[in-house]
Each structure stands twice: as C-alpha cells, then as structure tokens.
Amino acid sequence: MMRKYRLPFRAGHHFAAGVADYAKDHNIRPTEFPYGEARRIYGVMLGVMGLPPSELPITEAEFRAALDPVMIVRDQATAGGPQPAEVTRMLAAADEAVAQQDGWLRERRTRISTALDGDPRALLGAPR
Structure with missing residues (x-):
C-alpha cells in the first residue's frame, strides 16, 4: 500500500510500528483495531517525521485487508x-x-x- 499511495517506506514503517505498539499496549487483535485510532496514529506519525499533515490515505476496507493474515501472505x-x-x-x-x-x-x-x-x-x- 505504501507504493500505491506513494508513502515513503520509512513513514509507512513508522506508521505500522505505531499501530503495532498501540495494539500490543491495549491488547487489541488486528481484526479489532479501530480505524479511527489508525487515522490518529497516522497524523501523529506525520508530525513526528516532519511530513505535511494529511489524512490516512487508505480506506477502512484497505486497512482491514492490510491486517488480514491471509491477505498479507497472498499479496506478498x-x-x-x-x-x-x-x-x-x-x-x-x-x-x-x-x-x-x-x-x-x-x-x-x-x-x-x-x-x-x-x-x-x-x-x-x-x-x-
């Protein structure tokens, strides 16, 4: 998805790490991760990295697919x-x-x- 939305690798990695850390800290399974929280984490990540503010470019359906283990394996x-x-x-x-x-x-x-x-x-x- 990073390529599709032209998100720099480092920024995408930072966002994914933020989502993973939040999920771990709050005992949230990937299938239960709140999309709104992902949007918030994305905004924070942009600020931390000094990137211009913008909305999370992926839809909630794309976000859910990105967290689906079957899709992750298939799309590698x-x-x-x-x-x-x-x-x-x-x-x-x-x-x-x-x-x-x-x-x-x-x-x-x-x-x-x-x-x-x-x-x-x-x-x-x-x-x-």
Missing part, C-alpha cells in the same frame, strides 16, 4: 516470501536440488562399489 510479492506461487517455486527448486544431489550420491556409490570390487583406480575416475 518478494522472492522467498510466503505467497503460494513463491512457495511452489521454492519447493520445485528444492526438489531439483535434491534430485541432483541424489544423482551425485548414486554415482559416488557406484564408483566406491566398483573400487571395492577390485579396481581402486575407479575411486580416482582413472581409466582401467
């Missing part, structure tokens, strides 16, 4: 993030790495077995 767009497409990509990459390692291990076991069966040069990969 970072490498290594928890979004389903990225998890699927990482699992496929891990499967490929395991398959390559398995192939390497089978080849080494074959060389060792051959060497133990009578030709130690097989361990060095030397021709017979």
